[in-house]
Amino acid sequence: MNYRHAFHAGNFADVFKHAFLALILTHLTRKDAALRYLDTHAGVGLYDLTGEEATRSGEAADGIARLDADPPQGEAERLLAPYLETVAAARAAHGPTIYPGSPWIAARLTRPQDRLTLCELNPQERETLTRAMRRDARVGVVGVDGYVALGAYVPPKERRGLVLVDPPFESRDEFSRMAAALVRAHRKWPTGVYALWHPVKHVAEARGLADAIAAAGVRRVLRLELVVGAAGPPPRGGGPPLIGAGLVLVNPPFGLEAQARALLPFLAARLGRDGAPSWRVDVVAGE
Numbered sequence: 001m002n003y004r005h006a007f008h009a010g011n012f013a014d015v016f017k018h019a020f021l022a023l024i025l026t027h028l029t030r031k032d033a034a035l036r037y038l039d040t041h042a043g044v045g046l047y048d049l050t051g052e053e054a055t056r057s058g059e060a061a062d063g064i065a066r067l068d069a070d071p072p073q074g075e076a077e078r079l080l081a082p083y084l085e086t087v088a089a090a091r092a093a094h095g096p097t098i099y100p101g102s103p104w105i106a107a108r109l110t111r112p113q114d115r116l117t118l119c120e121l122n123p124q125e126r127e128t129l130t131r132a133m134r135r136d137a138r139v140g141v142v143g144v145d146g147y148v149a150l151g152a153y154v155p156p157k158e159r160r161g162l163v164l165v166d167p168p169f170e171s172r173d174e175f176s177r178m179a180a181a182l183v184r185a186h187r188k189w190p191t192g193v194y195a196l197w198h199p200v201k202h203v204a205e206a207r208g209l210a211d212a213i214a215a216a217g218v219r220r221v222l223r224l225e226l227v228v229g230a231a232g233p234p235p236r237g238g239g240p241p242l243i244g245a246g247l248v249l250v251n252p253p254f255g256l257e258a259q260a261r262a263l264l265p266f267l268a269a270r271l272g273r274d275g276a277p278s279w280r281v282d283v284v285a286g287e
């Protein structure tokens with residue numbers, strides 16, 4: 001377990017993931033009923049973009065820094081507001097060089113009646129996460145394997161909520177493990193909202209995740225894909241470069257598909273690296 005998200009905090013893939021995380025939570029908190037947020041691979045919650053790891057990778061320069069340099073206007077501004085207001089709140093609370101991870105974003109966008117369960121297996125990262133979230137009595141931080149948690153913690157007692165599955169993709173079989181874990185969880189909790197983040201290195205392999213989930217009989221599967229191009233930093237540890245990122249959404253809130261079709265062209269244009277960025281929204285399985 002060598003992965004440290006501090007190298008990648010605030011990069012294009014984080015902007016994409018966190019913008020949609022914020023939009024989904026905005027939908028889900030419109031109803032008063034309490035919800036549960038389960039983050040199976042939580043990270044440390046807050047990242048310092050002037051820290052050693054972020055400075056060494058420089059990845060935030062092609063991510064959140066591009067939005068800072070040229071803030072979105074019009075429809076993109078409206079759709080990015082929940083995300084960018086949360087980034088601004090994290091900076092106001094912890095300093096101007098801070099970038100919030102998914103637990104902090106979720107904590108900010110949920111309400112007193114909601115509960116958050118955050119899984120982080122790396123003991124040091126877990127300690128940092130616990131410190132970042134410590135004043136929030138709604139939050140439970142656990143050192144449980146994210147896929148074990150996905151099977152064990154659903155359905156939550158609130159019977160509504162969101163699961164973010166965002167593993168480090170260090171192992172070769174991550175796509176198939178993720179699909180199998182989602183299908184198992186969905187059998188136990190078919191009405192939960194699930195968001196599965198994945199890297200795009202080979203487009204066909206990445207698209208296979210949503211296809212495998214749909215082939216197992218899961219309905220209401222939406223695939224979001226953002227390809228920024230290959231001109232990024234060479235991957236640490238070798239292998240093909242990261243050219244994009246995707247989210248597979250199961251039971252997305254009503255209206256999210258239209259929002260994705262409006263927001264992704266902006267993100268592709270703003271975060272693209274090699275002149276040929278692209279985006280896609282596919283309904284892989286309908287009602």
Ligand SMILES: C[S@@+](CC[C@H](N)C(=O)[O-])C[C@H]1O[C@@H](n2cnc3c(N)ncnc32)[C@H](O)[C@@H]1O
Pocket residue numbers: 001003004005017039040041042043044045100101102103119120121122125144145146147166167168
């Ligand atoms: C991609 S990062 C998470 C980023 C975070 N979700 C965010 O958006 O801010 C993946 C995290 O999963 C942790 N991790 C690795 N293997 C794990 C496992 N089996 N179960 C839970 N967490 C794990 C890593 O230590 C790392 O902090």
